[in-house]
Amino acid sequence: MLDKHSYAQQPKCLVALDSIIFGFDGQQLKILLVKRGTDPSVDTWSLMGGWLNPNENLEAAADRILYELTGLKDVYLEQLYTFGDTDRDPIERTVAVAYFALINIEKYDSKISQAHHAHWFPISNIPENLLFDHEKMIELAIQQLRYKAALHPLGFELLPEKFTIPQLQKLYEAVFLTTFDKRNFSRKILSTHLLIKLKEKQKSSKKGAFLYEVDQEKYKLHNNSFLNFVANPEF
Amino acid sequence: MLDKHSYAQQPKCLVALDSIIFGFDGQQLKILLVKRGTDPSVDTWSLMGGWLNPNENLEAAADRILYELTGLKDVYLEQLYTFGDTDRDPIERTVAVAYFALINIEKYDSKISQAHHAHWFPISNIPENLLFDHEKMIELAIQQLRYKAALHPLGFELLPEKFTIPQLQKLYEAVFLTTFDKRNFSRKILSTHLLIKLKEKQKSSKKGAFLYEVDQEKYKLHNNSFLNFVANPEF
DNA sequence: ACAAAAGTGTTAAAACTACACCCATGG
DNA sequence: CCATGGGTGTAGTTTTAACACTTTTGT
Numbered sequence: 001m002l003d004k005h006s007y008a009q010q011p012k013c014l015v016a017l018d019s020i021i022f023g024f025d026g027q028q029l030k031i032l033l034v035k036r037g038t039d040p041s042v043d044t045w046s047l048m049g050g051w052l053n054p055n056e057n058l059e060a061a062a063d064r065i066l067y068e069l070t071g072l073k074d075v076y077l078e079q080l081y082t083f084g085d086t087d088r089d090p091i092e093r094t095v096a097v098a099y100f101a102l103i104n105i106e107k108y109d110s111k112i113s114q115a116h117h118a119h120w121f122p123i124s125n126i127p128e129n130l131l132f133d134h135e136k137m138i139e140l141a142i143q144q145l146r147y148k149a150a151l152h153p154l155g156f157e158l159l160p161e162k163f164t165i166p167q168l169q170k171l172y173e174a175v176f177l178t179t180f181d182k183r184n185f186s187r188k189i190l191s192t193h194l195l196i197k198l199k200e201k202q203k204s205s206k207k208g209a210f211l212y213e214v215d216q217e218k219y220k221l222h223n224n225s226f227l228n229f230v231a232n233p234e235f
Numbered sequence: 236m237l238d239k240h241s242y243a244q245q246p247k248c249l250v251a252l253d254s255i256i257f258g259f260d261g262q263q264l265k266i267l268l269v270k271r272g273t274d275p276s277v278d279t280w281s282l283m284g285g286w287l288n289p290n291e292n293l294e295a296a297a298d299r300i301l302y303e304l305t306g307l308k309d310v311y312l313e314q315l316y317t318f319g320d321t322d323r324d325p326i327e328r329t330v331a332v333a334y335f336a337l338i339n340i341e342k343y344d345s346k347i348s349q350a351h352h353a354h355w356f357p358i359s360n361i362p363e364n365l366l367f368d369h370e371k372m373i374e375l376a377i378q379q380l381r382y383k384a385a386l387h388p389l390g391f392e393l394l395p396e397k398f399t400i401p402q403l404q405k406l407y408e409a410v411f412l413t414t415f416d417k418r419n420f421s422r423k424i425l426s427t428h429l430l431i432k433l434k435e436k437q438k439s440s441k442k443g444a445f446l447y448e449v450d451q452e453k454y455k456l457h458n459n460s461f462l463n464f465v466a467n468p469e470f
Numbered sequence: 471a472c473a474a475a476a477g478t479g480t481t482a483a484a485a486c487t488a489c490a491c492c493c494a495t496g497g
Numbered sequence: 498c499c500a501t502g503g504g505t506g507t508a509g510t511t512t513t514a515a516c517a518c519t520t521t522t523g524t
Contacts, residue, residue, distance in 0.1 A: 010249055012248055051246075052319070052330075055321055058317065079317065082332050084293035084332070085292045092242050095287075166476070182476085183515095183516085184513080206475065208475090210477095418505070441494070441501055
């Protein structure tokens with residue numbers, strides 16, 4: 001077992017990080033993928049990933065990788081799962097710690113992202129030829145996002161600071177690929193008292209809709225206590 | 236990024252597995268810890284752990300480690316979280332994938348466990364001087380167990396195949412360190428139609444209580460759809 | 471004036487909570 | 498016969514789900 005003696009003899013292993021990056025463009029929930037390889041004839045896509053540096057914590061590495069691709073810092077980032085099947089990477093045995101991130105799609109730096117040949121794909125239309133076990137990672141991430149979003153109000157992370165109730169509803173509908181009754185939806189959201197109604201209206205529609213922002217205090221406090229938030233996570 | 240070229244140059248890292256093993260003795264929810272080191276004067280405890288072998292999947296390694304300590308196979312085992320802070324292991328940088336297991340305490344092999352100087356500790360009385368970040372692991376595991384147990388009927392994993400409703404209630408009370416109304420509890424449990432009532436009674440009390448067993452078919456099918464199962468997981 | 475999206479209230483059904491008595495048996 | 502733990506029902510409250518009309522304003 002774990003004693004000083006045994007450390008030196010232990011085989012080491014490559015450790016990588018992969019990020020499933022979710023964004024919302026107002027209509028669809030999307031995932032950011034990067035194009036692989038140099039051969040332009042083969043469209044192989046993969047998650048954004050990288051190696052773990054020796055003096056870097058796991059989450060710091062996930063932060064770094066996200067920053068390298070999107071230019072974003074301080075985004076919602078959560079460890080998803082660790083994938084370590086011996087055959088997952090045909091080149092060499094690699095353990096991959098997967099993180100999922102929620103970003104406001106308006107904020108990310110599309111120039112950096114273009115340099116990595118990145119592209120947003122709607123979750124209903126993910127390309128088929130993904131690297132390694134990235135398909136499994138994406139599936140699990142979507143499942144986890146739905147699970148958490150059903151129980152916690154974390155959908156805000158995907159929207160600008162100020163947003164309207166109809167926008168939020170569209171987001172939840174995109175996450176769950178369904179529709180909700182707008183009366184019940186707004187009642188349920190507002191009953192959390194997590195949103196502050198602003199005086200301004202967003203006038204993208206004719207009538208315009210009131211803007212809201214998250215009450216950050218309450219959000220952080222009660223982050224763990226909104227069960228059955230908008231939908232039953234039965235999949 | 237990840238191409239053949241970069242593999243060889245990447246620094247590798249030790250990968251370990253640690254298991255948080257939950258057991259229920261009819262009264263209390265307990266965790267199995269092993270005594271560390273050769274010095275008997277210092278009571279340092281740790282989770283059961285081990286190194287990842289080069290040709291072994293993560294879950295297989297977790298299975299193996301669990302088997303080595305308890306003699307049990309085919310138990311409920313779920314990946315919890317991966318811990319990789321650079322300073323978590325003072326000897327050498329190690330990434331640890333933590334799994335939590337639920338076992339029927341009657342079944343495990345106490346002889347094997349004794350050989351490892353293992354001991355069951357009630358979750359309300361975990362020793363303080365734990366190895367590395369094992370305290371954090373245990374905390375997270377308890378939180379996760381409560382979270383999942385509140386939403387899914389996975390408590391059965393901790394009981395024998397045949398059990399009574401009062402036994403099951405005691406288990407849930409031990410998990411959540413609270414009490415439930417027995418009428419509401421049994422109604423809620425039975426409304427899932429996941430339990431099959433047997434003709435036999437367990438006569439440990441004077442009147443005796445009917446035994447039930449899990450309807451394995453339904454359990455596997457609906458494993459993901461019991462929200463708000465017995466308690467609100469608000470911690 | 472009309473099309474398009476925002477906003478709002480009611481009612482019936484279901485789920486939840488709290489609560490108290492009888493039953494079967496071993497000692 | 499009585500102490501122990503098992504088993505069951507009801508009523509009040511809360512939560513959920515289903516449903517339709519009015520408001521605002523840009524065109």
